[in-house]
Amino acid sequence: MSGAELAFAGLAIGIIPIVVEILKSYSVTKSRLKTFARYHHVIADVQLRYQVASANFSNNSQLLLQAAVESSKEVSEMVKDPQHAGWQEPDIEERFRNFLERDHQLCEGIVLKIRDVLRQTQTMLSILDQDSTPTFLQAFNISSKENRYRHALEELDQWNLKLSNLCQQRCRLQKRRGISSHCIIRRTAPKSVSHIRVASQTLRExxxxxxxxxxxxxxxxxAKLSVDASAEYDTVQLDVVIACQRKVLPSNSRSASELPIWLHVRSVTASRTLPAPTVSSANTITRSLHAITHPNIDEKSDTTVKSERKKLRKRVLFVEPEDDRDKHKRKSNRESSQSIPENDSLAQTLAMVDLKATKSVCCHMKSACSRPASCKDPCLGYLESVSSPQCFKLIFYDASRRTSTHQLQPRFSAEAFPISNMLQDLKTLHQLTLAHKLAITTLQYHSTSWLPLDWGLQDIGYFDNTTQASCPADTISQQLASLHLSTKFQWKVPEVTLDPTQSPKDLKYLYGIRNLALAKLGVALIEICSQKDIGKLATTPTAHDVISARKILLERPPCLESLGMKYVEIARKCIDCDFSCGDDLNKEDLQSAVYTDVVCALEEQIKRWKQFIGL
Ligand SMILES: [Zn+2]
Known part of the structure; x- marks a missing residue:
């Protein structure tokens, strides 16, 4: 067959049917070779070479399929089973064509050649099968045919090699191109991620x-900051608990320790310092805010709502924030009637205090929080932070008076523990939920004072609410809803500084840790799935947790795969910062890559697991 004929034949058939035929043909020939095996003194070598040729072709097919089929499990199943439904997918040929581009015809030509050689080999073998000549003649026949087999095998080897080279070249070309943009579609990380990061850092400062x-x-x-922050338009809402450390006196017992101040903080961003609104504007603002937080109630035309939103961006200040819609739905009517602030109390909130002007913010907040329950004003005061080009107004509210009081809120008496304490008790859904929350936490709080550079599970706290009688699984779910980050401020004892040999720069240059925050997320993911501390998981001590994690990924202990291979792959990507988007998490590219490949991927796993267990 000439080259042109070959190309023509290839065009008419397509690669897929030929590849399937070859895979079938290899297995048929393999079984024929088995019946032929009684002549092992002659044929052993031929048989081995045939198996090698078969393996080569399977590997090449796998390499090709990887470019067209997403699931690696499906790829290997397809190669093993020529009857696999994956071969019948309507657009698979098209995906091959996209991957091979101008080499598509060439590839068809090669696989056709391989098929033809195999057809000939099979014919030869079937003739030999039917051979009933006396033994010595058979032996003679075999030795003469042996040469023909060897010739056929050589030809097979050559074509397999050509196919292999072509596949590898194509894979390299595609990789250099950023792994064909058409197969990686990433979602943009929500804007709230960076808004929360900036607001939380402003709060800390x-x-x-x-x-x-x-x-x-x-x-x-x-200060303990709940990891569950929310952001809408130019405002960010943060939940923070402030605990005062008492001087250690011999008479101080544990029970005498002060209750912490539990606050809601609303950070409002503006491009310049805004004048305080007048009382008369309060009602307009309330209405506008209501329109935003309860869009279903007020069914105005889109344009009206939009214009009100625009207005609000410039004007909302000092207003008691309304509930989230979800939280609102959860509340009973009785609670609502008690807690929805009256316009009077909204007016009262305008009499806000610039906390900077108070003699003692600590004492002011303490006394404001201990006001009688009849006083409905939740507002405590504000702090302003002016930094070019943005200005932030942080408005503090007494959480116990807030309307959105959450059923999952930590009790004032609840004690905080590091999340590493509860690893052993986590069930699959808890593990995935925790992993997902930590991924968002990393995106939201990396490079802020809330999340240490070399963070770990010991830095993530939860409130233990064991007084509530509920089943252990529910208790854990509640504890997972109270995850928070801690930071000390105005602390008299000097804070522990990082080991200078383990600065992020050194870690980068010495150990190739491209992004420490992400790598530590990977370490945390491994700890969550294996339910063990990384130090206990590693067989030998290493210079850094991330190095231990890399070793564990190589050693693959069985506990690593408890949440599946996809989960392990997510952890590996974080450890190696392998997102093809550089290593700077302040850049939107990497943020979106982490959001898609980690946050959304974990979300998907949670969804699937819930479906599986019927939730
Ligand atoms: Zn104090």
């Missing part, structure tokens, strides 16, 4: 700079 305390029994203050 404001606490450090503006917090004052005249209570001599306090030796320091600690």
């Amino acid at each position: 404001s606490l450090q700079d503006s917090w004052s305390c005249t209570n001599i029994s306090h030796s320091g203050h600690q």
Whole structure:
């Protein structure tokens, strides 16, 4: 067959049917060779070479299929089974064509050639099968045919090699092109991610700079920030608990420790410092805010709502934030009637205090929080942070008076523990939920003072609410809803600094840790699936947790695969910062890649697991 004929034949058939035929043909020939095996002294070598040729072709097919089929499990199943439904997919040939581009015809030509050689070999073998000549003649026949087999095998080897080269070249070309943009579609990370990061860092800096305390029994203050923050338009809502550290006195018992101040903080961003609104504007603002938080109630035309939203962006300040819609739905009517603030109380909130001007922010908040319950004003005051080009207003609310009081809220008496304590008790859904929350936490709080550079599970806390009688699984779900990050501010004892030999720069250059925050997320994911501390999981001590994690990924202990291979792959990607988007998590590219490949991928796993267990 000439080259042109070959190309023509190829065009008419397509690669898929030929590949399938070859895969079938190899297995048929393999079984024929088995019946032929009684002549092993002659044929052993031929048989081995035939098996090698078969393996080569299967591997090449696998390489090709990987470019057209997403699931690696499906790829290997297809190669093993020529009857696999995957071969029948309507657009698979088209995907091959896209991958091979101009080499598509060439590839068809090669596989056709391989098929023809195999057809000939099979014919030869079937003739030999029917051979009933006396043994010595058979032996003679075999030795003469042996040469023909060897010739056929050589030809097969050559064509397999050509196919292999072509596949590899194509794969390299595609990889260099950024793994064909048409097969990786990434979702953009939500804007809230960076809004929350900036607002939380502003809050941390404001606490450090503006917090004052005249209570001599306090030796320091600690803030615990809930990882579940929300952002809408230019406002970010953060939940924070402030605990005052008492000086250690011999008479101090545990029970005498102060209750923490539990706050909601609303950070409003504006491009410049805004004048305080007048009382008369309060009702308009309330209505506008209501339109935003309860869009279903007010069915106005889109344009009206839009214009109100625009207005709000510039004007909303000092207003008691309304509930989330979800939280609102959860509340009973009785609670709603008690808690929806009256316009009066909204007016009261306007009498806000610039906390910076108070003598002691700590004492002010303490006394404001201990006001009688009849006082409905949840507002405590504000702090302003002016940094070019943006200005932030942080408005503090007393959480116990807030309307959105969440059923999952930590009790004031609840104690905080590091999440590493509860690893052993987690069930699959908890593990996936925790992994998902940590992925969002990394995106939202990396490079802020809330999340240490070299963070770990010991830095993520939860509130233990064991007083509530519920089943252990529910208790864990509630604890997972109370995840928070801690930071100390105005702490008299100097904070522990990083080991200078383990600075992110050194870790980058010495150990190739491209992005420490992400790598530590990968480490945490491994700890979650194996339910063990990375130090206990590693067989030998290493210079850094990330190196231990890499070793574990190579060693593959069985506990690593408890949440499936896709999960392990997500962890590996984080550890190696393997997203083809550089290593700077402040860049939108990498944020979106992590959002798609980690956050959304884990979300998908949670969804599938819930379906599986019938939730
Ligand atoms: Zn204090």
